[in-house]
């Protein structure tokens with residue numbers, strides 16, 4: 001198994017009936033508005049090199065963003081903020097992301113999510129989150145030789161990621177570390193083939209946060225830089 005095979009398997013998953021129906025319904029209804037594009041309408045796999053030292057974990061694809069383009073955080077306002085910040089700190093080859101094939105490359109960073117299908121109202125159910133958990137565990141297992149830093153966007157991603165990390169070979173302290181913007185914690189290895197992992201929290205780059213000024217580009221760039229430094233980038 002390698003990441004390319006894993007990504008292909010994820011993109012064919014149909015384990016969650018509600019999410020399969022939603023992602024395909026959105027694609028059917030919106031296809032006409034984007035007639036020059038192929039509307040993805042499937043699970044969105046992670047994006048970035050297979051030897052990434054740093055991982056960014058969001059929530060789930062947006063209905064008209066990644067669910068449309070097939071690439072994480074690509075094609076919506078959240079992605080505009082994230083990719084501009086990644087470029088500003090030297091982790092992306094360009095400040096914008098519009099579609100697969102736009103030339104964008106990430107430098108040492110991979111972006112993924114605990115839920116790979118767009119959920120209605122951006123809210124997966126606990127059962128859907130749990131159904132998708134195995135995909136992220138496998139991704140972490142494949143990235144474990146190189147990944148040393150994780151930046152988590154938002155409290156949902158943080159809550160969803162902790163049990164995945166525990167299942168993938170790291171020790172999660174008890175009580176569980178709380179999410180917060182700028183929060184950080186070091187997870188010790190629970191297996192001999194794992195290295196310590198530095199976890200950083202960042203408010204989600206959603207419009208709800210960026211339009212209100214709760215999260216500024218400088219705040220995103222700061223957590224990106226902190227995580228990159230911890231990851232050895």
Ligand code: SF4
Nearest residue numbers: 013015016043117132
């Ligand atoms: Fe499969 Fe995850 Fe999508 Fe559910 S959310 S259908 S487990 S890829």
